Amino acid sequence: MTAPLISLTWTDHVTGRQGFLVVDRLVRGVASGGLRMREGCTLDEVTGLARGMTMKEALHFDAEDPTVRYVPLGGAKGGIDCDPRDPGAYGVLVRFLRATRPYIEHFWTTGEDLGLTQDLVDSAAVEAGLVSTVQAIHPLLDDEEEARRRLADAFAVEVDGIGLDELVGGCGVAESVLAALDRAGTAYAGTRVSVQGLGTMGGATARFLSRAGLKIVAVADVRGTITHPDGLDVEALLAARDAYGTVDRSALRPEDREAPGDAWLSVDAEVLVPAAVSYAIDAGNQARITARWIVEAANMPVLAEAEELLARRGITVLPDVVVNSGTNAWWWWTLFGDIGPDADEAFAHTRRAMRGLIGRMLERADADGTTPRAAAHAIVADRLPVIALRYGRYR
Known part of the structure; x- marks a missing residue:
């Protein structure tokens, strides 16, 4: 390497x-x-x-x-x-x-x-x-002043109390989940999701998935895991969190339940979204997972040995390098002027881009008989020489 x-x-x-x-x-x-x-x-x-x-x-x-x-x-x-x-x-x-x-x-x-x-x-x-x-x-930039104004205006946009800069990443993660469900022919309604972390990325992901009709049955923060088999009130949890994504437990409904911090791993759910720390899923605790998909909203949450064991059990990991790339891309789409400082335009552009990336990755994985991560790496290996030839490696 x-x-x-x-x-x-x-x-x-x-x-x-x-x-x-x-x-x-x-x-x-x-x-x-x-x-x-x-x-x-x-x-x-x-x-x-x-x-x-x-x-x-x-x-x-x-x-x-x-x-x-x-x-x-x-x-x-x-x-x-x-x-x-x-x-x-x-x-x-x-x-x-x-x-x-x-x-x-x-x-x-x-x-x-x-x-x-x-x-x-x-x-x-x-x-x-x-x-x-x-x-x-x-x-x-072609026009630095205009570009900086455009980005500043985009950062000032809020949607239902949450900044656009916080939401675009979660929009990309959620669209990755939805694209995988569509490819598998799985209905959104009734699909259960467990989210580790209710900060910037996890909170926005939970909002978009909930609004798409999925059930968020568990969320975890530093104080533990909050669960409900019929779905949590995501908006209430988002309104009750602090700057670090920790939920004020006084906002919970009587029917909501609290569980240990690692309970999010083994909750009955089709989708797990690790959206907090790196290295959250290792060779030991992966055995507790029964979900069909793990969608990496965080950076490097699944260790390589764990991913190999998960693959043997038929559990698909959608990798961070694709899934959580929307935030970074949104900054540059906005700054360079591919999109304006508008939430609807940002979400539409993010959804199109993520749909395309997830589709190419999963098609490559099927064609090569590999995991989605290996397929993403293969796509990158094809593109980096083209980028280096066109723009140079160091200049």
Whole structure:
């Protein structure tokens, strides 16, 4: 496996906390990838995530449509080993952004990821002296001022109390689920879903799936799992969560039940959506899963050994590099002007793109006799040389 272009470890001089930046590849001189903050984050984790970002960018590359303005970037990722609830976390974030400022100014475009919100990242970026966390891409824009205004307007859009920037990723995950159900001839009504994590991605996914007619029978947060076999009141749970996706239990209905934190794995459901931490499903706990599909809203939630064992049991894993790629793509569709700052347009574009990606991946998996993840990797392997030939690997 090719080593990343750049890999660095930063140590905070105040707290001793460590942060990491990995640039897997540059395309047109720029790489894209969010910044996460969690206790226990490692360089290996960030390296894997950066490689995944290279794949997500390649999967959204359309070499045939000359009208598309967004063309792929390289892949990168940042991570900070710190609990985002720690009172000193914001200071660590500001100092990390200040230390990595030259990279952000010139070739690393970043934004919110696990443990952080975009508002928090933007506030810290201003304190760190940055114009924007995506300023490295500004030289590639036809009209920087108009593009920045368009993105700002898009971030100001809310739908039923939730920001468009939070919703587009969940829209993409939900559409991945629906595409898989359609391909299998499975009706939406009555299909049960268990979601781990009710933060940005998990919450939006639960909303879209619920509104499509599926039953969200379990959601898990740091306090445990909330279940109901006939379906939870998703909107009430979303309204009762805090900034970290933890649900206020006083909002539960009398018929809702609380269970241990890992109960989401074994709930009777056709679909599991891990939408929280990496490495959530391993070789041991995968044996508890009876769902037909696992749809990776989080980054790297299923370990490789677990996925192999799941495949032997006929359980399909739809991989993160496809499923949760909608958020990243939406940023660039909007900034480059393929779509405007409009929710309906964003959702329609996201649904079309995700339908196409899921369809190509599953067709390739069937043709090659492989897993969806292997098929996605094969598609990327076909596209990266084309991207390198057209745009170069480092420039």
